Amino acid sequence: MLQLNPKAVDPTAAAHLTAQQTDVDGSGSFSDRVERAQGLWDRKTKVAGGAAAFQRIKADLTAMCVGVEICNYCENNEATDVEHIFPKSSFPERTFEWENYILACKTCNTTYKSDDYAVFDPAHSGTIKELTPRDRPRPVPPTDDSAFITPRLEDPLYFLWLDVAGGTFVFSEHPLLTSSREKAKAAYTIKLLQLSDRPALTEARKKAFLFYRDRLRDCAEAEQAKTHTQLARLVAKLEPDHERVDRAKPLRQEQDRVIQAIRRAIQTNAHPTVWHEMKRQRQLVPAIDRWFAQAPAEALTW
Numbered sequence: 001m002l003q004l005n006p007k008a009v010d011p012t013a014a015a016h017l018t019a020q021q022t023d024v025d026g027s028g029s030f031s032d033r034v035e036r037a038q039g040l041w042d043r044k045t046k047v048a049g050g051a052a053a054f055q056r057i058k059a060d061l062t063a064m065c066v067g068v069e070i071c072n073y074c075e076n077n078e079a080t081d082v083e084h085i086f087p088k089s090s091f092p093e094r095t096f097e098w099e100n101y102i103l104a105c106k107t108c109n110t111t112y113k114s115d116d117y118a119v120f121d122p123a124h125s126g127t128i129k130e131l132t133p134r135d136r137p138r139p140v141p142p143t144d145d146s147a148f149i150t151p152r153l154e155d156p157l158y159f160l161w162l163d164v165a166g167g168t169f170v171f172s173e174h175p176l177l178t179s180s181r182e183k184a185k186a187a188y189t190i191k192l193l194q195l196s197d198r199p200a201l202t203e204a205r206k207k208a209f210l211f212y213r214d215r216l217r218d219c220a221e222a223e224q225a226k227t228h229t230q231l232a233r234l235v236a237k238l239e240p241d242h243e244r245v246d247r248a249k250p251l252r253q254e255q256d257r258v259i260q261a262i263r264r265a266i267q268t269n270a271h272p273t274v275w276h277e278m279k280r281q282r283q284l285v286p287a288i289d290r291w292f293a294q295a296p297a298e299a300l301t302w
């Protein structure tokens with residue numbers, strides 16, 4: 001998981017969200033507000049102006065994704081759903097809040113996260129209270145101090161550590177966390193999304209690691225090419241959509257073009273957290289450090 005770059009929502013869509021939220025907020029008791037929130041959400045593209053507003057919202061959220069329309073939680077599947085970080089079943093006041101939206105895949109949204117959530121109770125403490133929105137009457141959350149990492153506002157890599165150096169590719173709490181509250185938040189987030197218990201994800205992270213390794217090696221080879229022929233030999237090995245080396249152009253220019261194509265391949269691959277952790281943990285693993293040292297220095301900024 002990575003933090004999303006902040007982005008303002010389209011102003012017309014923002015006005016629509018405010019109007020819908022005002023409707024929810026004025027709907028009586030907590031249970032009534034939850035019911036109203038669910039009803040309006042289910043009809044969000046059917047109410048006046050809703051279809052256009054949510055088309056813009058989805059486009060803005062898509063532009064914010066950590067990869068190409070990729071789920072911001074698992075980084076593995078196509079992001080199909082507008083997900084409420086704070087679930088509307090416990091936080092109806094956030095049903096139409098822009099900062100509470102993130103694109104996620106159906107599996108993360110409905111199978112793992114669903115309506116489950118936890119807060120710190122009391123607020124600002126280290127004690128987690130799991131909410132049980134299926135209880136009736138529906139319980140009012142004691143606080144809104146989230147025990148789940150909110151990637152719209154917080155940097156998940158501050159809390160989490162993906163084990164690249166050890167090769168297990170599972171998440172744990174960041175080893176340098178000292179506060180019990182922050183450790184609890186990391187652990188709860190991993191547990192809620194089952195980020196370390198889904199074999200398909202750990203396997204896919206391993207494959208992503210090998211992909212990034214190979215691209216770094218390609219970059220090094222492109223950087224070190226002494227002739228157009230050497231560079232052409234590398235390009236022939238790469239993906240078929242790489243343009244051929246133009247022998248009429250300066251070698252340096254062609255090297256840069258190939259390196260930028262490799263950069264795009266890295267930046268559009270799934271599991272970007274693996275890439276970020278490779279950069280962060282490179283000094284713990286001599287091989288990773290060497291791949292980066294041999295690649296152009298700018299790779300550390302990708």
Ligand SMILES: [Zn+2]
Pocket residue numbers: 071072073074075076077104105106107108109
């Ligand atoms: Zn997902």
